[in-house]
Amino acid sequence: MRIGTGHRVLHLWSLSEDVVVEHRANGAMVVRGRWGAEWIDRPVPAVREALRRMELGPVLLANVETGKRGGGGPGRERAGQGTGQGRKPGPGQKQGPGQGPGEGRGRRRSDGPDQGRLIMMRVVGRLSHLIVRTLGVDDLRGPLLSVSPVARTGSFVPAPLPEETPVRLPADAVLTPWRSGFTLERADARYRVVLHRPEAVWVLGMLAWPVTPEAASAGLPLPREMTREILAYLAAAEMLAPAGERAGLRVG
Structure with missing residues (x-):
């Protein structure tokens, strides 16, 4: 997304600092974190590359090469307990993207969905409780804010606010x-937010009083898109409340 300064807002992904990625001899990957191990059986190249980059720091997943022709292989995943990933479909069940042995064969690169990217995003979604989401700008001044899960049930999905x-x-x-x-x-939030730059703190300051996203954008010397994205991240991190609730901010 382009912002008014001519720079672009970036949605970045990285693994939490305590997460370790293991590679097994049979080709499987094991992602270990504070809540146990997540298995990925026969990961497609896009999944391997995404996790390799995410171990190093925040990355733009759109830049990960996926090998569009079938995603580089069948790519069955087993992530987490009881997810059903990595098992063959039972009677009457449809095979998901990349699960069939002939998935992607006979297609030209320009035909159909990018199966490798679909599989990559599905795996990343199942690992969301181990992933730090970072909002940045391509101005070389560092990230605006980052959101880390502090609960196994965390599944961070930012969306624009009304x-x-x-x-x-x-x-x-x-x-x-x-x-x-x-x-x-x-106390009860599933996430922890780190505000890295003054712009994020300015937006937070507006929230000491009831304010609409439109008024917050108009009242700050920031590109409107930047303010809206910061608010979307704060809302998804469970750091916003309806204006009717009593508000307050304790400084530790």
């Missing part, structure tokens, strides 16, 4: 100085 709906900080939000920025936490 422009006319007022929101504010929840009553139990706690802001704490951290290195060169701040952390934002709540």
Whole structure:
């Protein structure tokens, strides 16, 4: 997404610092984190490359080469307990993308969906409780904010907020100085937010009072798209409340 300064807002992905990726002799990958191990059986090249890059730091998944012709292989995944991934479909069940032995054969590269990317995003989605999501800008000044899961059930999905709906900080939000920025936490939230740059803190300051996304965008010296994306990340991280709720901000 382009912002008013001519720069682009970036949605980046990385593995949490405590996550380790293991490679088995049979080709499987095991992703280990604080909540146990996640298995990926016969990962397609796009999955291997995405996890390799995400181990190194925040990456733009759109830049990962997927090998569109069938995604590089059948790519069955088994991620987490009870997910059903990596098993053959039972009677009456349809095979998912990339599960059939002939998936992608006979297609030209320009035909049909990018199966490798579909499989990659499905695997990444199942690993969301092990992934840090970062909002950045391609201006070489570092990320705006990052969101880390602190619960196994975390599944971070940012989405634009209604422009006319007022929101504010929840009553139990706690802001704490951290290195060169701040952390934002709540007792019952499944995420922890790190505010890396002043722009993110400016948006947070607007939320001490009820404010609509439209008013917040108009009241800050920031590109409107940047303000909206910051609000979307804060909302997905469970750091916003309807304006009718009592709000407050404790500084740790």
